[in-house]
Structures are given as C-alpha cells and as structure tokens.
Amino acid sequence: MTAVGPALPSGGTARSDREIWSTTATVVVTDPEMLSAAGRLLDLELLDVEYAASRFRRDSEIAMVNRCAGSEVTLSATLNELVAAALRAARITGGLVDPTVAAAVIGVGYDRTIGDLRNRDIGLTIPATGPRPSPGIGGARHDPVSRRLLVPRGVGLDLGATAKAWAADHAAGQIHAAVGCGVLVSIGGDVAVAGQPPAGGWRVAVGDDHRTAEQGNPVVTIRRGALATSSTSVRRWRTTSGVRHHIVDPRTGDNPEPFWRTASAVADSAVDANAATTAAIVLGREAADWLDARGIAARLVGESGTVKYLAGWPADAAAVA
Secondary structure, eight states: EEEOOTTTTTTTTTTEEEEEEEEEEEEEESSSGHHHHHHHHHHHHHHHHHHHOOTTOOSSHHHHHHTTTTSEEEEHHHHHHHHHHHHHHHHHHHHHOOOHHHHHHTTTHHHHHHHHHHHHOOBBBSSSSOOOOOOOOOGGHHHTTTTTTEOTTTTTOTTTTTTHHHHHHHHHHHHHHHHHHHHEEEETEEEEESSSTTTTEEEEEEOTTTTTTTOOOEEEESSEEEEEEESSSSSOOOOOOOOESSSBBBTTTBOOOEEEEEEEEESSSSHHHHHHHHHHHHGGGHHHHHHTTTTTOOEEETTTTTTEEEETTHHHHHHHH
C-alpha cells in the first residue's frame, strides 16, 4: 500500500488520518487552517461512497443493484460515476480489472470485510463456490447521461477494485474546490492530489503496507495526478485451501499465480493508476511488457523482494535521496 511519506515538506502542511473500510484514509492540506474543513469533507465523501458501493452493507445501493440484476435501475449520481469508472477500468485493461467479479471474490472466501475475516475465531473460511471466471462487462448496459444501468441476471457487481481510487480522486478535487489550497488524499494505497503542491512537491512513501510504508521505505515525489499501490501482502486470510488474498484474475475467478507481490504506478488519476497496478499483479510475468507498452511509470516488487523499475520510475536509492 501507499502512505503519505514521513518527510512531508515543512512549509505549513497539516495532516489528518482516520480508520475506514478496514484501512486508513488521510487528507493533507497546504493551509493548516483548512484541515478541519478538509477532514469533514473527506468524511462525508467516504460515507457517500460507502452507502453507494459497499457490498458488505445490505442497505447499500450496489447491493440493491445486484438484487435487481436483470432489471434496469436508475443510479444515484455517486454510484453512476463509480460504475462509469469501473467500466472504464475494465475497458482500458482489456478486462484484467473487471467489476463483474462479485461471485469470484466470494468464491475465494472474501465474503465479509477484511476485519471480520481476520477476527473469525477459527481463522478459517471455506470458499463458497470455488473459482468462477468473471462474465465480463459485455452484457451490462450503462447510460451515464440518464444514469440507467442494466446488469444481466446472474451477474453481480463488485466495485472494490476502483471505488477507493475514485473516492480519492473525487475527494481531492472536491476538497480543493472548497478550501482553495493544495490537497492530498490517500485511501488505502490510492493517492490523489489537487491544487498547488507544497514546495518540493508531495512526498509519498511506497511499501507493501500503507500502515507501515513510512518506516524506512522509499519516498517518491509527485506534484500532480495520482499514485497507487496494489499488494497481495496485506489483505490476506486463511482458508481450508490455503492463504488467499483480495486480488482476483477475472479470467479464472481465482487469485493470480504468485509473481509480483506489490505494484505501484503513477497516472493522471488514482483510478487509472490503480487499474494499472491491479492489472500488473494479475498479469504476473507479462506485467512489465504490458506496462512498458503503455508508458506507465511503475515499481514492481517480486515475491522474493526483487524490484523492477519501469518507464522512468526512480530506483529506490535515488527516490530516497
């Protein structure tokens, strides 16, 4: 995951953190007087996204959409944008990141929040169905103008691969528009910035786990756009068929073969950066060529800890310096 770096510029920035969705969310502003307002706006954004897209809430809008599969529904403005972002991620990755994986993620045991999975007394969960390849987005019909969506009967949407990233992008833009200063928002490894950055840029620590990324991991600087990290090292749980994690290959409905444990990338938006990092872990040994062909600056960490840098991503020693 990714976290705001330990050496944030001292030129008047202020930071606020909160626990959310079995992870953390952070907002940093270049005007400390705006921190309280920025924090309130971030909390409202997180609550809005949760009620729109959480598959762990029976009263969420996405739960209603999945129950109505086979019938056309009208979406709220928030879910409309979240669905559009998820479908776009599927298109730009050729289906490597796919929102129609609801049955697949349950099949690998992700049938409750990460916190609940970790807190189960026996520490085991039995995959509900086994691997189930994603049906793909071809059967879904979405009109973002009218906000109408039709999901085929038997298909479930899971926006977990893109919702956090969309929330980071949207929150950074909304907070900047409201408070006027430079803003960084980080949600569980997805980082988006808006407005004028602090002197020297935003410093972001990159590591396997966003909660510990500030402890001796490399630090990179961004001034605009976004940075995202996906990892198989943190959101893991034990099952009767072995340890599983939250990233599913839509083509097989199962966890991808172990190859890269962590992938980081930069892009114009957190959604695009996250799509690239998720696709990289799914692709495994083919990821470097896929990222290179698209000119995506990325850092890939193998299961053994070896690191590969692509398209100008600085080597760790240079990044720390």
